[in-house]
Amino acid sequence: MKNLRSTLLIFVVAALGFGALQALIVAEILDDYTLQILCVAGINVLMALSLNLISGFTGQLALGHAGFMAVGAYTTGVLLVQAHWLLFPALVAGGLMTALFGLLIGIPTLRLRGDYLAIVTLGFGEIIRVAINNFDEILRWAFNSPDMVGWTGGPTGLSGIPGYATNIMVNNPAAFLWIYPIVVLSVVLVMNLIRSSHGRALVAIREDEISAQAMGINLFGMKLTSFTISAFLAGLGGALYAPFIGYLSPPGFDFLRSVFFVIIVVLGGMGSITGTVIAGIGLTFLQEFLRTSAKDAGNGLVVLIQQNLFPSTISAGAWSVDLVPLSQVLFGLILILLMIFRPGGLMGTRELPLTRWLTTPWWRKKESLP
């Protein structure tokens, strides 16, 4: 009963949050740009959630999630552009196709342990990217027709993907309508999975493989299940991304993107879903802030220094500095600092006791602690 209530409660809170955001959009307090970043944040949360399932909870480090994202994005993109599928079936197909990829990659690789799995998944991520790059050439070769129009666009990319809305001006609000509920649902379902016997088995594998196996856990079977579900969610993330961004190209799914998802998971806490959500949203906004506002912030700081410490130089012209190239360095620096002060990630393996906060009246809070 407690479980049912907490699940319902998450949905209620999510619905309220959704309503509030919609109200902000309608009232035009939330501009289109912020909304766009919110959509990216949602997709990043979904990607990191997927990675956390296999790496944080099951303990199998995977470094190729950008590859899975690419499979999902391209499947959905190609189905929308070339086959004129409807949006919903195309999204589902993107997830399912990636799950199939996960299964096929998982069968040989999940017999490996630790670092080896990381290396192999990294390799597969790159293989997927390169394969998409050359996909059309391969098609032309396979069908022996040099003039054939390709599917993926190869290195030039796949453009003209129909958006969530027919009117491109309202694509971001429409995308948000899809992305938000799907991400919330995925978070809730993964949380349910973790809090079931199957989820406990996954955590047991992370804690001690030999011991888990000796207690009757089918190591390979459970790892493969976890990896396939993870691939499905990553594919779904990619599928949501395709009609949102409208244009796909292989370099967008390189190793650095996989690393970004790893960073979200590690920073949020390997094995904490609320940590992933917080870090996913936080890092997306931080990166965006550093990219766009670093210049202004840097200039402001430099001018302040000039005015206060070197006033004699003002007559020669105001100082200026471009911090944009440094934004990646700053991003790295912030990560290093966070890792020094929170080595286990923001949340460690804990979850925010969201349901307890919401179900316990404030005046009973002290005594209700376990």
Next chain:
Amino acid sequence: MSTLLRTEHLGMQFGGLRAVGDFSLELAEGELVGLIGPNGAGKTTVFNMLTGVYAPTSGTITLATKTGNAEQIGGLLPHRITRKGIARTFQNIRLFKSMTVWENVSISRHFQVPYRLAQGVFRLPPFRKAEADLRSEILELLAIFKIDNKAEMQASNLPYGEQRKLEIVRALASKPRLLLLDEPAAGMNPQETLELMELIRFIKERFELTVLLIEHDMNLVMGICERLLVLDYGLTIAQGLPAEIRNNPVVIKAYLGEDAVHA
């Protein structure tokens, strides 16, 4: 009494090293047998072969099934063997450290859980009922060992003795017929060892188990084992009643060296 487990000419070769050679053992149902021998004699290797961690390089392992048939289990994967009714504990404690006490025990029940993954993810009715039953069953089991009040504690925060106890409870939760204990008294003081002896006797009766244990603590071994096997350099050098083993010159030589026999 009928035979539960029989190994014939069991051997384990790691490259040029013969860890165990020609190990034959017959365990009758309800027996409590000790496996002793100096360090490196191959005792844990025997356990690892019986539980599937290693596939034996020679010989057979036969387990009597619940229906009374004999079944070859040598070389099966560990989880298959566990599901057939052999559970074990580890020499160096291998709990799932970050999980709570009850979660640790629940892992051994996973293969018997009556709902499927999708039913758990979508919180369908079979899930609720099964989880509630599972939890109360595990709490009952923990209560037998008087650690039910620590069910929500993280396993790594338990005192050492209780961690050992939890390993035994976790092994029992898979409802085994044969329990393998690998040095259960390691790191315990004499008082704790005495309590452990009581515990082993108790669970053997309570859960109708056959027990095979590895131990260095001679008080424990001599105190509770009905029969002993002595391994040295991978070979069985003696077997018999505890009293016979105690005075066996071959055993004394293996443990203490040539001079001790004549002393």
